[in-house]
Amino acid sequence: xxxxxxxxxxxxxxxxxxxxxxxxxxxxxxxxxxxxxxxxxxxxxxxxxxxxxxxxxxxxxxxxxxxxxxxxxxxxxxxxxxxxxxxxxxxxxxxxxxxxxxxxxxxxxxxxxxxxxxxxxxxxxxxxxxxxxxxxxxxxxxxxxxxxxxxxxxxxxxxxxxxxxxxxxxxxxxxxxxxxxxxxxxxxxx
Amino acid sequence: xxxxxxxxxxxxxxxxxxxxxxxxxxxxxxxxxxxxxxxxxxxxxxxxxxxxxxxxxxxxxxxxxxxxxxxxxxxxxxxxxxxxxxxxxxxxxxxxxxxxxxxxxxxxxxxxxxxxxxxxxxxxxxxxxxxxxxxxxxxxxxxxxxxxxxxxxxxxxxxxxxxxxxxxxxxxxxxxxxxxxxxxxxxxxxxxxxxxxxxxxxxxxxxxxxxxxxxxxxxxxxxxxxxxxxxxxxxxxxxxxxxxxxxxxxxxxxxxxxxxxxxxxxxxxxxxxxxxxxxxxxxxxxxxxxxxxxxxxxxxxxxxxxxxxxxxxxxxxxxxxxxxxxxxxxxxxxxxxxxxxxxxxxxxxxxxxxxxxxxxxxxxxxxxxxxxxxxxxxxxxxxxxxxxxxxxxxxxxxxxxxxxx
Amino acid sequence: xxxxxxxxxxxxxxxxxxxxxxxxxxxxxxxxxxxxxxxxxxxxxxxxxxxxxxxxxxxxxxxxxxxxxxxxxxxxxxxxxxxxxxxxxxxxxxxxxxxxx
Numbered sequence: 001x002x003x004x005x006x007x008x009x010x011x012x013x014x015x016x017x018x019x020x021x022x023x024x025x026x027x028x029x030x031x032x033x034x035x036x037x038x039x040x041x042x043x044x045x046x047x048x049x050x051x052x053x054x055x056x057x058x059x060x061x062x063x064x065x066x067x068x069x070x071x072x073x074x075x076x077x078x079x080x081x082x083x084x085x086x087x088x089x090x091x092x093x094x095x096x097x098x099x100x101x102x103x104x105x106x107x108x109x110x111x112x113x114x115x116x117x118x119x120x121x122x123x124x125x126x127x128x129x130x131x132x133x134x135x136x137x138x139x140x141x142x143x144x145x146x147x148x149x150x151x152x153x154x155x156x157x158x159x160x161x162x163x164x165x166x167x168x169x170x171x172x173x174x175x176x177x178x179x180x181x182x183x184x185x186x187x188x189x190x
Numbered sequence: 191x192x193x194x195x196x197x198x199x200x201x202x203x204x205x206x207x208x209x210x211x212x213x214x215x216x217x218x219x220x221x222x223x224x225x226x227x228x229x230x231x232x233x234x235x236x237x238x239x240x241x242x243x244x245x246x247x248x249x250x251x252x253x254x255x256x257x258x259x260x261x262x263x264x265x266x267x268x269x270x271x272x273x274x275x276x277x278x279x280x281x282x283x284x285x286x287x288x289x290x291x292x293x294x295x296x297x298x299x300x301x302x303x304x305x306x307x308x309x310x311x312x313x314x315x316x317x318x319x320x321x322x323x324x325x326x327x328x329x330x331x332x333x334x335x336x337x338x339x340x341x342x343x344x345x346x347x348x349x350x351x352x353x354x355x356x357x358x359x360x361x362x363x364x365x366x367x368x369x370x371x372x373x374x375x376x377x378x379x380x381x382x383x384x385x386x387x388x389x390x391x392x393x394x395x396x397x398x399x400x401x402x403x404x405x406x407x408x409x410x411x412x413x414x415x416x417x418x419x420x421x422x423x424x425x426x427x428x429x430x431x432x433x434x435x436x437x438x439x440x441x442x443x444x445x446x447x448x449x450x451x452x453x454x455x456x457x458x459x460x461x462x463x464x465x466x467x468x469x470x471x472x473x474x475x476x477x478x479x480x481x482x483x484x485x486x487x488x489x490x491x492x493x494x495x496x497x498x499x500x501x502x503x504x505x506x507x508x509x510x511x512x513x514x515x516x517x518x519x520x521x522x523x524x525x526x527x528x529x530x531x532x533x534x535x536x537x538x539x540x541x542x543x544x545x546x547x548x549x550x551x552x553x554x555x556x557x558x559x560x561x562x563x564x565x566x567x568x569x570x571x572x573x574x575x576x577x578x579x580x581x582x583x584x585x586x587x588x589x590x591x592x593x594x595x
Numbered sequence: 596x597x598x599x600x601x602x603x604x605x606x607x608x609x610x611x612x613x614x615x616x617x618x619x620x621x622x623x624x625x626x627x628x629x630x631x632x633x634x635x636x637x638x639x640x641x642x643x644x645x646x647x648x649x650x651x652x653x654x655x656x657x658x659x660x661x662x663x664x665x666x667x668x669x670x671x672x673x674x675x676x677x678x679x680x681x682x683x684x685x686x687x688x689x690x691x692x693x694x695x696x
Binding site (some may be wrong): 026 | 196307308328329358360361362364365366367368461462464465467468548550551552553
């Protein structure tokens, strides 16, 4: 793993991309890393395109700019492919993961000749199967953890379980569903 | 043993507030406020602190109520941002001239208009002449540490001035980063109890506060205020050193980053200092002697100290995140240049504007400016002063060369 | 204890001799300030005409009509500024205004 891994999230307001970025930062923090998780703030509206970022490093992080040359990109909503240049600056050694029912080959025409790895994941299907509702952020979080390898699989699941048990202390029934969604997504792209 | 955590800047300062547990916090808890009153109100509701929280109807009222609480003898604070600070304006002077040691947690954001919610220093820079002490932070750690030091500075008997603890809107306030927290008892021991000598609720010693002061008294009052601000310099240094002995993180007026032998340097405030440090490291690897002065304390202004720290530089770029509309840069530029004029005339200083309204400032942009400083000094190239970094199109700029006038 | 005896502060005091934030220690300090010196007209109390209705007492802006045992006394000329409101409200012509102190 290179010293600092940079991840850019593209989503729409209300889909939980910012929360997912913060959860990834949380999990990485728990494994001893230095982390940054921050959204790019604009008008806060449900459905408006939003961007969030992660830096994960072995060393303290001082840079406070946005991320222009990410190692990884997560697209939480495939409709953004038509309006946002999601692969801008993306490291060809890295990867992009997109929430879609399409295959990697089917989405490639939208990715401006991006030469790196392309993963697709049907987060809707996973979420609805495991949670009964559409929350794409958990499956996408697991996918980027699996692809970026910013932490081991064991660490990721241990920390996420702890985090969900804390977050849903009053709704323990939600914990299992979320963990199942994580597992299904992780194993699909692994 | 420090507590390893990850918090946003807003969470970090709220945690410090919880640990200090002041007596009264009036705040206007909606836009353009910050998350700080929300977090503090949560701590209070959960019984983790017993500060009296007063929801008021505006920021003018929140500062008024903070003044009232402080005058009554309470350790008081409020929090705001942007236009909220603007609405407090009148009361900021009242707090300072009445010599009330209260704290204001500020999240630096642009003032309207155009409407913008992002990071910009024009809110606090506009309030630089109100008589508040102003301390700025690069990241969540520093804003946490600065708040823990705030009352020790503000309440000191030689100072007794209100204090503004500033952090960069969104970039620091909303970004989750690693932080080291101190144990509650350490914080409480460091900050201590507030024991004002005179206060309105002291029935044994009646007093009046805020009298009319005619011309015969006004200037003398201002000199007393000014002297208190000067006294704050030593207190800030003492408290920063003592904080370092407790936490391992010492603080002064500014941080000098690889500045000692630097030919070219930045003077910069806030989160962009961290970004610029990465540029310094990259250029140092190429053999360029570059460094950085990150200003922490803007009021009182450490002019001699800044001039001394920069005195061996060939040229410096003073970076303002605030416009002053004098067509000659921003407030930091004006004050640092005045300091250099008085104490270090040989240093060539340029002033640039960056990051207004949250415009991103990158490592690459910082590198380019360092290279331009070197180009001016070594190759006689013009330096495009006063320009906006990252502006689309040329805009107003004044290319300066060695020719002078 | 108060930091400074404010009676020692005058318009000749140097800046460092003012109290912090111009705070005034002690209560009722306005008693020592004889605003009666500003008077250009003076109310004169005719006790023989006074019915002790006390209408004059609450209207005095400077609390310069002392009351003892429910009876008004003569004016507190140290603080009366001579505004004449008392003379206006008196139904019994017991207060008249004269020129000067």
